[in-house]
Amino acid sequence: MNTPITLIIFKRPQTTEKVFQLIRQAQPKQLFVIADGPRHDRADEAEKCQATREIIERVDWDCEVIKNYSDVNLGCAVRVSSGLDWVFSHVEQTIILEDDCIPHPSFFRFCEELLEKYQNDTRIASISAQNIQPQHKQTNYSYYFSRYSHCWGWATWRRAWQHYDLYMKLWKQVQAENLLNDILIDPKAVSYWQRKLQTIYDNPTGITWDYQWTFACWMQGSLSITPKVNLVSNVGVGADSTHFASNQEFSFINVPTQAMEFPLQHPPYIVRNVEADIFTQKTVYQAKIIDVFKEKVKKRWDYSKLKK
Structure with a gap:
């Protein structure tokens, strides 16, 4: 592969090994590795971090490995955002994977072709696997175009990342001018994102980095590319997970992947798929969606009993 790959790791050697093996198959010429440091109050975390970093030492193909390892724990928000700032100080574009995101092998070609096709098209900010x-x-x-930038396996350009702001300094102006109404239209979506983005603004370094990326894309009026099939499976469930400590009743963990067919069939237009975005908003982001899902499962279970 000519496209650089960026791998974000921390303390999970088991999942990192799975991602590494797929990167090994792709054989990029450049591999950037971003690693956070252990937390001083976790007894075994230093050993886990070291074991995870040792996996990177097994690169056995013609590849320039460029590392950015922190000796101290910066936290998810600061480590990922500062790490990607560092990557884009070196390259114009990259494919990005975290240590729990297992891509389908066709994901790499999918990204590489679209990074080239839309390299200079500022209407497009990112390419998603999910x-x-x-x-x-x-x-x-x-693929289709979406206002949502899923980051479980994705790719982007320096030209897009330059608009990223961990601290969301535009947020107060967005509130004052009610810009979320213009972006989202739907009052329920506006209400959800108003609460979520305010929470992030109040504590930008304490939660995560990706809502700020969505916000940055919206501020530029840009779109993300979403594949017609799922190209990534997030296996980050368990005690070592930052965000998913258990199998939640409503999540998209461990969703199977499918192969992307080539040659790619490109849309002859760049228009957001509103219907797909409505589904995503209601299914992934909408408030109380877990209760809605439980009710659907209950009804489906009751119906199955009646059939018997």
């Missing part, structure tokens, strides 16, 4: 609605037909082409 499709949370493969059971619904969203497009006749290989």
Whole structure:
């Protein structure tokens, strides 16, 4: 591969090994590795961090490995954002994977081709691996355009990342001018994102980094590319997970992946798929969606008993 790959790691050697083996198959010429340091109050975390970093030492193909390892724990928000700032000080574009995101092998070619195609098109900010609605037909082409930038396996350019702001300094102006209403239209979506973004603004370094990325994309009026099939499976469940300590009743953990077909069938237009975005908003982000999902499961279970 000519496209650099960026791998973000921390303390999970088991999942990192799985991602590493897929990167090894892709054989990028450049591999950037971002690693956070152990927390001083976790007894075994230093050993886990070291074991995870040792996996990177097993690169056995022609590859320049460039590391950015922190000796101290910066936390997810600061470590990922500062790490990507560092990557884009070296390269114009990259494919990005975290240590619990297992991509389908076709994901790499999918990203590489689209990074080239849309390299200079500022309407597009990122390319995602995740499709949370493969059971619904969203497009006749290989991908569609969305306002949501899923980051479980993705790719982007320096030209897009330059707008990222961990601290969301534009947030107060967005509130004053009610810009979320113009972006999201739907009052329920506006209400959800108003609360979420305010929480992030109040504590930008304490939660995560990716909501700030979504915000940055919205501020530029840019779109993300979503594949018509799911190209990544997040296996980050368990005690070592930052965000998913257990199998939640409603999450998109461990969703199976499918192969992308080539040659890619490109849409002849750049228009947001509103129907798909409505589904994503209601399914992934909408408030109380877990209760809605439980009710659907209950009804489906009751119906199955009646059939018997």
